[in-house]
Amino acid sequence: MLSFEQARHVVEEHASRLRPPRREGMSLVDSIGRVLAEPVVADRNFPPFARATRDGYAVRAADLSSLPAMLAVVGEIKAGADVTIQVGSGQAAAIMTGAPVPAGADSVVMVEYASLQGDRIEIRRGIAVGENIVAQGAEAKLGERLLSPGVRLDAAAIALASSVGKSHPLVYVKPRVAVLATGDEVVDVDVAPAPQQIRNSNSYSLAAQIRAAGGEPLLLPIAPDEPVRLRELISDAIHADLLLLSGGVSAGRYDFVEQVLAELKAEFFFTGAQIQPGRPVVFGRLPGSANRDSGGRYFFGLPGNPVSTMVTFELFVKPVVEALAGMSPAKLVFLHAKLKSELKTKTGLRRFLPAVLSGEFDQGEVELLRWHGSGDIAATARANCYVVITPDRERVAAGEWVPVLLR
Numbered sequence: 001m002l003s004f005e006q007a008r009h010v011v012e013e014h015a016s017r018l019r020p021p022r023r024e025g026m027s028l029v030d031s032i033g034r035v036l037a038e039p040v041v042a043d044r045n046f047p048p049f050a051r052a053t054r055d056g057y058a059v060r061a062a063d064l065s066s067l068p069a070m071l072a073v074v075g076e077i078k079a080g081a082d083v084t085i086q087v088g089s090g091q092a093a094a095i096m097t098g099a100p101v102p103a104g105a106d107s108v109v110m111v112e113y114a115s116l117q118g119d120r121i122e123i124r125r126g127i128a129v130g131e132n133i134v135a136q137g138a139e140a141k142l143g144e145r146l147l148s149p150g151v152r153l154d155a156a157a158i159a160l161a162s163s164v165g166k167s168h169p170l171v172y173v174k175p176r177v178a179v180l181a182t183g184d185e186v187v188d189v190d191v192a193p194a195p196q197q198i199r200n201s202n203s204y205s206l207a208a209q210i211r212a213a214g215g216e217p218l219l220l221p222i223a224p225d226e227p228v229r230l231r232e233l234i235s236d237a238i239h240a241d242l243l244l245l246s247g248g249v250s251a252g253r254y255d256f257v258e259q260v261l262a263e264l265k266a267e268f269f270f271t272g273a274q275i276q277p278g279r280p281v282v283f284g285r286l287p288g289s290a291n292r293d294s295g296g297r298y299f300f301g302l303p304g305n306p307v308s309t310m311v312t313f314e315l316f317v318k319p320v321v322e323a324l325a326g327m328s329p330a331k332l333v334f335l336h337a338k339l340k341s342e343l344k345t346k347t348g349l350r351r352f353l354p355a356v357l358s359g360e361f362d363q364g365e366v367e368l369l370r371w372h373g374s375g376d377i378a379a380t381a382r383a384n385c386y387v388v389i390t391p392d393r394e395r396v397a398a399g400e401w402v403p404v405l406l407r
């Protein structure tokens with residue numbers, strides 16, 4: 001049984017060795033949220049011309065050494081205009097934000113510090129050379145790499161790609177992640193459950209998490225707690241890039257997942273981590289050729305309790321899906337917030353407890369939800385985060401800062 005940190009490192013280590021997937025071209029809008037598969041390079045200098053950052057007057061700073069200064073206005077430059085004006089000594093040109101600074105000028109006086117008197121302006125304040133101008137190429141030089149493969153195309157990255165004319169970036173093909181829910185008591189959503197049965201929710205929470213992590217979910221039929229059919233269904237997932245099983249990994253008499261995986265010659269990297277919920281979580285690899293590194297198919301056996309399934313995905317599965325999607329590996333980071341009410345627990349396991357993060361600005365507050373353990377989907381749906389309690393703590397006082405994992 002590994003500690004949480006050890007288990008996480010094992011996963012990160014494997015994720016970092018995965019080779020990038022195949023690539024496909026796509027329009028910019030369709031590529032939103034996808035993972036970039038080629039470098040994006042500046043196709044010109046940024047900005048392409050010395051750019052005014054204020055509305056005002058383009059001047060020579062030296063002309064403002066004695067104040068107030070009177071300058072002759074020699075023209076006006078709007079954004080988008082082709083600049084033919086030159087600014088000489090004793091002259092100024094009206095200029096708008098985003099317009100090219102004319103030759104001869106070295107700074108832009110804000111309109112607030114100048115008053116127009118006929119065709120002259122009076123300026124009451126000095127200025128330094130370069131003020132309110134972004135020099136040509138200051139943000140990026142022609143040919144400079146602006147985005148690297150592995151970046152997820154969010155708003156800023158899409159803005160950058162469009163600014164250099166990448167109308168059809170190459171992105172990675174999404175990995176297919178097979179989901180196999182197990183359990184004799186589990187029926188699918190459109191089946192009326194008998195009194196002793198429950199509906200399959202794990203396949204759907206996992207599908208949502210897979211999508212969010214950049215993968216494409218592939219839901220398999222529910223497997224009964226019976227080794228032969230379980231084995232068949234696991235073999236059906238052979239073409240997926242990753243296999244996720246839910247349920248059947250605890251120590252119960254009908255928990256066959258590990259046994260069947262072992263029969264299929266699986267290699268296990270860990271069988272259990274010191275966390276709660278999610279302690280029985282299993283990570284390993286089946287022989288085969290689906291994965292692009294060393295020949296093998298990764299799988300996770302996630303505990304069946306719905307909250308355990310969700311938490312273990314977030315902690316361990318997500319980095320593997322992201323790596324299979326071509327993303328550069330990211331570390332897990334926790335926010336910190338003040339605990340609203342005292343909390344009591346037992347030592348020995350790192351706990352991830354459903355909670356509500358509230359507050360505003362730098363006053364984040366977090367309150368645990370009343371819940372009935374890791375089967376309580378209703379409480380978890382009301383949560384927006386998990387409070388993380390280290391294994392050595394059995395009491396945390398109200399007002400203490402605690403780590404929080406966002407959901």
Ligand code: AMP
Binds near residue numbers: 304305
């Ligand atoms: P297990 O890990 O198989 O021992 O399952 C633990 C608990 O999670 C049991 O109460 C199951 O009924 C429940 N459970 C297992 N699989 C699912 C599923 N696919 N959807 C919802 N609950 C499940």
Ligand code: MG
Binds near residue numbers: 183225248
């Ligand atoms: Mg079960």
